[in-house]
Amino acid sequence: MSIDEFSKIITHLNLDIELRPTAKIDIVSIEFIESYLRIKKDDKYLSKQNDKFDYSKSTEGVLLRLRKLKPQPKTIFKYYSNDEKGLNLDALKNKYLYHSSFKSFNDPFDCNINLVSFRKNGKFKKTQKKKKDLFKNKLNNVGICCFTTKKDSILMWSHYSNSHKGYCLEFMKKEEELYPVNYIKDFNKTNYYDNIKDSEFHLTYSKSEEWSYENEYRSIVDNIDPTNPNSRKRKYSPHRLKSVYFGVNASDKLKLQIIEILKENYLNFKEIELYENHLKENSFGIESVKIN
Template identity: 30%
Template sequence: MIKIPGRLYKYETLNARTLQNIKGQILYFGSPLGFNDPYDCALRPNIVTPNDDVVEAVRAAYLAQERLTTGHPHEFLTKTTQELREMLLRAADSETRKYTDAFLHSRGVTCFTEKNDDLLMWSHYGGTYKGVCLEFDTSTAPFEKISPVRYSQSLPDLHVSEILLGHNLEQVWQLFCTKSESWSYEREWRAFHEVAGTQYIYPSEALTGVYFGPDIDNESLEIVCLILAGQNETVRYYKGERSTTEFRVEFKEFTYTPYLQAKKQGDAP
C-alpha cells in the first residue's frame, strides 16, 4: 500500500491565473500535452517478446472467449506459435499507442511534490523565486487517489498479456507515472481527472500553508494574504530567504495583519 505524505506542495508562478485559482480554491487538471518533458505521459514501453509458453497461453485465453478483441478466430486456430508471436507483438504495440494517445488528448493531470525548498523547483516552477509554493493537506480530496511518480534510467517493460488480456492494468497505468531519473529531484506525485481542463474546487482547509519565494515583491505577497484572509482562517504563511551559509532557501513563519486592522491597533502609520 502506498503511503501518501501528510503534506504535498505545488509551486506556482505568481500571475493573474494563479491569483484566480487561489481565490477560487481551484486545482487545475491540465493536459499532459503541455508538459516540458517530451517523454512525459507519452512513453512507448519496451514490449517484451513473449516466449512460446506465453504465446500459447494468450492463444488459449483468446479462444476461450466468445469475443476476440485482436485478430480473427481462424488466426488463433491456424497460426504457428512464431506467426502468432509476431501478430501479438504488433497488436500490443498498436494497443499501447492508442491507449497513450487517448490519454494525452483527453485526461487531465495536476502535479505536486514532497519538497517546498528545492532550488531547481523554485527556479523552474516557482517564478524564479518570485512565486509561491502552496502546501496541501493530503487527507482531503482529491489526494486519496494520488500516485507517486517512479523514476527510471530506461523505458519500462510491458508484456503482451498485460496489454491484450488486461491481467495487470496497473502496469499499463504506470506509464503515466514514470519519468527519467533526470527528474528525480522533483519527488513528484500526480492526481488525474478523466477530462483535461477540469477545475477542481478544494475545501478551504485543504490549503494549510503558503511559502513565498525569496524574491517576491511585497505587493504581490500582500495580495495573496488579503485573498486568503477572507476565506481561510487557518492557513499559515512563510517567507523565504536565501541562506548565507548554504545553497538553500530558509523559511520563517509570519503573521499577516491587514493594513486597516494594523492601523486600528496602532501598528501602522
C-alpha cells in the same frame, strides 16, 4: 523500523537477544516479534534499497507497494509561478486545482506513448495501430496535477515558480489519496495486451530517475472534456490549505494580492500560515520565516 524501536520491543517482550551488528536472531524470535506487531506476510515491505521486487514498470501493484514503502506525508506542496494572466491567482481565489494536459509538461518523456508496446505476438498490425491510436487519444481526456513533498528545493523554485518569483501552497494530504511517481532507470515498456490498466499507470506515473529529486506525487483524473477548460478545475476544501510560502524574489505586490485573496475567500484565513523565503547566508539553501 529503527534499532531503537526494535530494542524497545524486545525489552518489553523480555526477549534475550544480543544487540550487536554481527548478532544473529533465531527465526522463532523473529516470528514472535512479527506476530506481536501483527505483520502479515503479504505486508512485509522492506526498504527499497534491499527489496528484490521489480520496480522497473509502474504497474498498479508497484505503485501500491511504493506507497506503502514511502512514509506517507501529512502535507504536500505545489509550486506556482506569478503568471501574467493571473490564472494561478484565480485558482487560489476559487479554490481549485488545475489538472493539466501532459502536453504542457517540460519533460518530453512524460506520458510518452512509446512506454507502451502494442505488439501482439511480436507483430504490429493494422488492428494494433488502431488500438494505439485510441489509447493515445484517450490521453486527451486525462488531467494531471503534480505535487511534491519538498518546499525548499532550489531547482523546483527555479523551474516551477519562475525563478523564485512565485509561491508554494501546502495542502493537507488525504490518506491514500495520491500515488508517488515511479522513477525508473531504463525505458521499459509494458504490453498493452497483458494488462490495459497497468499500461495506463505505467504511462502516467513513470519518469526518468533523473527527476527523482522532485519526489513527486500525482492526482490523475480521466474524465476531462478537452473542449472545456473548466473540466480541468477540481475544487478543494479551503480547510486543506495549510500554508503559503513566498519565493525569495516574490514581489510585495504578489504577497499583498495573495493575502487579500485569502482574507476575502477563506473563512479559515487566520489558520493559514504565511512564510517568506530567504537565502541562507552560509550554504546553498532556503529558509522560511513565518510572518503571521
